[in-house]
Amino acid sequence: MADGPSSPGWPAPYAGQPLEADLSIPGSKSLTNRYLILASIADEPSRIRLPLHSRDTELMAAALRRLGVEINETDEAGPFGADWLVKPPARIGAADAHIDCGLAGTVMRFIPPLAALSPSTISFDGDDAARRRPMSTTIDSLRALGVRVEDGGRGALPFTTSGSPTIRGGCVTMDAGASSQFVSGLLLAGCRYELGVDIRHVGDAVPSGPHIEMTTEALRDAGLVVDDSEPNRWAVEPGVPRGLDVAVEPDLSNAAPFVAAALVAGGTVLIRDWPTWTTQAGDRMRSILEMFGADLTLDRAGLTVTGSGEFPGIDIDLHDVGELTPVVAAIAALASSPSRLTGIAHLRGHETDRLTALTTELTKLGGRVTETDAGLDITPSALHGGVFETYHDHRMAMAAAVLGLRVPGLQIADVATTAKTLPEFPELWSTLAQPALAR
């Protein structure tokens, strides 16, 4: 599935006829990494069933092991890997340790508030691109809580922390306008601070609201008391999470390109076990696909999406669900009328500057895209093949795959970047519509 030795990229499958697919998608990155954190500070061992095994979740597990958590795989494994058994240590971070954050926002923003419970020196670094991601809010809020953070004045990776098992916690004012993960990370570990934590946000609107709701729900499910009754304030009372025995839902943001496929190529795609209630931002794909004119049925089998390959553009604010933007932009580029995507300025601080990356790559294929302050304006035009660069961004590769269903000769540079959240992507995408896919 890797790019061929002399090939500039992975040839994206072209859909010569309507699709007919029935697929299962591995577990949610965001849920897996929240459960791993909570299980690591729980009062008893946990079992995380159907976890996502991908670069971001393996980095999270590795980080927690370095802080003394025991994480083992069960002997029996499902189609997407084994379950995880998690045993919390007596003390988090009993020895100095180094944490590799890779390019995972959840690792770089969730682990430091946990490392705050350790007096050891914990160092953090990641990929080159990770050093460009916003981190100063985490760093400043840890300092406000009394943690010593050495960052060379950069406000970014790399840095070290040195805290205390009896960190006091309490009120913290922060600007989480660049990422909801600043709030989630502090809430998850904050239950173990002496006063819990009471976060007030001051600044531009916090993006990715559903991801904060996912955090508060996960905390409540683990028995903790959370107050999110006021806008821009989230508080967790001090307490120890119960051990978990949870099954991770399929990752709906990773399912997004697969359901988009039914719309753009025409035909039907069934995603097994799509939850009827969830905090996952990816669930918003249902209403987005309806705006584009797809037919949807959600029942016990899962989500079935049917499309005709013909659909209009849309005008949509993606502030709450920014991670869906690359796939939505790909759909918009194949629509019959213009689209406007707004509310996503914060995507400039994601794996790459996603607004510039999408504008550059779509334009290279003949697309008409204007980057605005708040997002993208996309006017459909005839697209041609070429190499779509992915900038170490799994969702750029997924967007390219959606385009490739309708654009012959499209090659995806470094399709392996999808391993960040879905290592099985090339394999699953290739079977998406067999035997309907023709190249």
Ligand SMILES: O=C(O)C1=C[C@@H](OP(=O)(O)O)[C@@H](O)[C@H](O)C1
């Ligand atoms: O907490 C999480 O699991 C995530 C929160 C969001 O981050 P931002 O708020 O930085 O967009 C989302 O885009 C990311 O993929 C996962």
Ligand SMILES: C=C(OP(=O)(O)O)C(=O)O
């Ligand atoms: C923004 C994303 O990831 P991260 O968790 O690294 O922020 C994403 O997966 O789209």
